[in-house]
Amino acid sequence: MKRFENKVCIVTGAASGIGQATAIAFAKEGAKVVLADIGDMTETAQALNIHQSSFIILNCNIGKREEVVNLIETTVKTFGRINCAVNSAGIAGKLSLPVHEYPEEDWLNQIQINLVGTYYCVKLQLEQMMKQGGGNIVCVSSAAGLVGQPDNSSYAASKHGVNGLVKSAAIEYATKNIRINAICPTAIETPMIMHGRRNLAENPAALEQAKNHQRMKRMGQPSEVADVALWLCSDQSSFITGHCMAVDGGAFA
Numbered sequence: 001m002k003r004f005e006n007k008v009c010i011v012t013g014a015a016s017g018i019g020q021a022t023a024i025a026f027a028k029e030g031a032k033v034v035l036a037d038i039g040d041m042t043e044t045a046q047a048l049n050i051h052q053s054s055f056i057i058l059n060c061n062i063g064k065r066e067e068v069v070n071l072i073e074t075t076v077k078t079f080g081r082i083n084c085a086v087n088s089a090g091i092a093g094k095l096s097l098p099v100h101e102y103p104e105e106d107w108l109n110q111i112q113i114n115l116v117g118t119y120y121c122v123k124l125q126l127e128q129m130m131k132q133g134g135g136n137i138v139c140v141s142s143a144a145g146l147v148g149q150p151d152n153s154s155y156a157a158s159k160h161g162v163n164g165l166v167k168s169a170a171i172e173y174a175t176k177n178i179r180i181n182a183i184c185p186t187a188i189e190t191p192m193i194m195h196g197r198r199n200l201a202e203n204p205a206a207l208e209q210a211k212n213h214q215r216m217k218r219m220g221q222p223s224e225v226a227d228v229a230l231w232l233c234s235d236q237s238s239f240i241t242g243h244c245m246a247v248d249g250g251a252f253a
């Protein structure tokens with residue numbers, strides 16, 4: 001029997017990067033997968049078809065409460081429950097600026113998506129998990145949720161907020177058969193980082209520098225984060241909750 005056979009798993013941010021890799025990993029392990037994103041999920045859907053996975057695709061902007069309500073309601077209507085949720089949807093700012101120069105609208109938008117949007121997901125997933133008597137949530141946070149990140153304060157504040165939410169909820173639901181953890185990656189080779197603030201895809205020198213900055217002299221792969229997300233969602237991590245786990249190739253060692 002596959003590890004997630006008959007389990008219903010929501011993945012936000014499923015169109016790209018870590019969310020896409022997580023959705024594919026769940027499908028390989030036999031899960032029924034709910035793909036949620038604002039982006040085009042065709043590529044992810046094609047990969048899931050190869051694994052003959054049962055899945056649905058939902059357009060969902062996590063920053064809009066009513067769209068997250070629809071995500072939860074449609075999941076339950078379609079599959080009856082939510083066993084696991086991996087909340088990977090998020091944005092990174094395109095600017096590198098100190099706090100006093102950072103445009104307020106951009107600053108607040110990152111908080112709205114990364115923190116408030118993740119809060120909507122977590123809150124509504126917990127509501128359903130309380131009704132059904134258990135569940136498992138993983139939020140994809142960031143190493144920027146563990147330490148400050150100069151010229152990127154909004155992103156760092158949003159991810160510190162996610163870690164605070166995860167730790168607090170973990171304690172609140174520890175006796176309710178619900179576990180909630182965060183993953184805090186450093187540089188993972190996804191469109192976010194390749195086309196982000198430093199535009200590494202078009203800047204070979206910066207890409208080389210970014211790799212050299214890593215202890216392993218390479219960036220992490222989305223599948224290396226997905227593997228951790230699945231493990232945290234599985235019974236193999238049954239005594240772990242409220243953990244904000246660095247997936248960092250040794251950066252915090």
Ligand SMILES: NC(=O)c1ccc[n+]([C@@H]2O[C@H](COP(=O)([O-])OP(=O)(O)OC[C@H]3O[C@@H](n4cnc5c(N)ncnc54)[C@H](O)[C@@H]3O)[C@@H](O)[C@H]2O)c1
Binds near residue numbers: 019039089113191192
């Ligand atoms: N790549 C890295 O190095 C890295 C490092 C640390 C943390 N993270 C975090 O990992 C998560 C996934 O990022 P990624 O690297 O896979 O980036 P990505 O850009 O490849 O994927 C992010 C996905 O989230 C979706 N998304 C953005 N805003 C959304 C919204 N409002 N509602 C629904 N979906 C939305 C995008 O359309 C995209 O498909 C993010 O939360 C990010 O902050 C990434």
